[in-house]
Amino acid sequence: MAFARPNTNAPKVPARGKSGSASITGAQARHPNSRPASRTPSVSSTSSRRSSSSKDPAQDNESSESLDASSQPKSRPTSVCSTRSAFGEPTARSTSPSSSKSKSTVPRASPSVNTSEPHQSGSDSAPQPTTDSLQVAAQLYPWIYMTSTLEACFKTSKAAAEKDIAAREAELAEEESDFSEQRVRLEAERRIEFYEELSTDKFTTAAPSVMQAFTAYEEECTTLESEALKLATSQRTPTENDDDYYSPMRPYNALLEKIEQKQREQQELHASIVALTQDDDINNLQQQEDDTARVQLLRVFSACLPVLQARAANLQMAYELLEGAKENLAMSIHLESLQYSESEEE
Incomplete structure (x- = not known):
């Protein structure tokens, strides 16, 4: 097998050309x-x-x-x-x-990144307010649009809510129309019953007179109690009529008579109230409703009975106080008379 000898006289290949140009x-x-x-x-x-x-x-x-x-x-x-x-x-x-040197000394080109600019921008202060009308309008327009949109939504929702409420009120009025008629009828019936009960003989004549007598009795009892307390605690002063033995006793006797009279009035008033509240129809009244006019009046008169009993107890105490003060006065007058008689004998 014969090999061809390379041609050394071939022209030189430039360095930048493609290799392998010389072929056999x-x-x-x-x-x-x-x-x-x-x-x-x-x-x-x-x-x-x-x-x-x-x-x-x-x-x-x-x-x-x-x-x-x-x-x-x-x-x-x-x-x-x-x-x-x-x-x-x-x-x-x-x-x-x-x-090797060319490979090691040739680094790949990398884009240069300037990292100083972001730090400078981050370290800057807040942006100054602008005076440009277009920029100001651009900043205000979103807020104005948002507020106008919210107001429109609010008005729409408010109108819808009011409409629903009005519709519901109409429905409730229709539903309660029957109940309202029944309520008016019931109130009218109660008033009629009240006037009918007041038109009876007992409530037209006895009830007002009993209540007037009770109020007058309250006022007179208050006056008598204060007078009795004042007279019992007062000291006797000598007067021109001291020669009369009974003259100092007259205020006590007059006040005691008034107290006895009020005690008799208290017994009569108590009997009339009891007769007014405890009649033959009391069993029927208990079966009636509590809100009737007759029951309400009977409750008022029944509440007067404990007040009468308390007043009677106060009058009895004032009577006893005056009796004790009268006895003390009589004893003091008797002692004075004895002293006077002894002085005359001497």
Whole structure:
């Protein structure tokens, strides 16, 4: 099997061109497993392409200096790589210092982010109020629109609520129309019964007179009690009529007679009230309703009985007080008379 010798007199391939331009036709025809040389780029061309694509001029200068310092010509690696690829040999990447240096020294371009501006904006104070009419109108319009919308909603809801309430009132009025008629009828019947009961002989004649007598009795009893207390606690003063033995006793006797008269009136008034409240129809009255006029009047007169009993007890106490004061006065007068008679005898 004969191998074709590579042509060393072939023109040099530029660094930026595609690798694998130098091809051997004979080798490709004879070797069936060989691959086209154009698909396998050379290391030098790749490094030169990377160095040329870099935008940094300093990196371009460094890559060019590393390539100049190399002892091998640029065409040789290209031809050797193409020869190896033609015979199916694996192509190894060049580990030249120039390519490694170019790879290590070429960083990827990253967008610059200025982080000072957000801090400056965050540290600024609140925005000053603007005087532009358009900006002021733009700020006020949402609030005006919101308030107008809320007011419209409120008016609408209020009108709907009032409408519902009016409809419900009409329904209730219709439902309660029957009850209202019954209520009016019941009140009218009660008034008629009250007037009928007042038109009877007992309530037209006896009830008013008994109540008037009771009020007059209350006033007179109050006056008598105060007079009796005042007379019993008063001291006797000598007068021109002291020669008469019975003259100091006359106020006591007059007040005692008034008290006895009021005691008799109290007994008569008590009997009339009892007769008015405890009649033959009392059993029928208990079966009636409590809110009738007759029952209400009977309750008023029944409440007067305990008051009469208390007044009778007060009058009895005043009577006893006056009796004791009268006896004391009589004893004092008797002692004075004895002393006077003894002084005359001496």
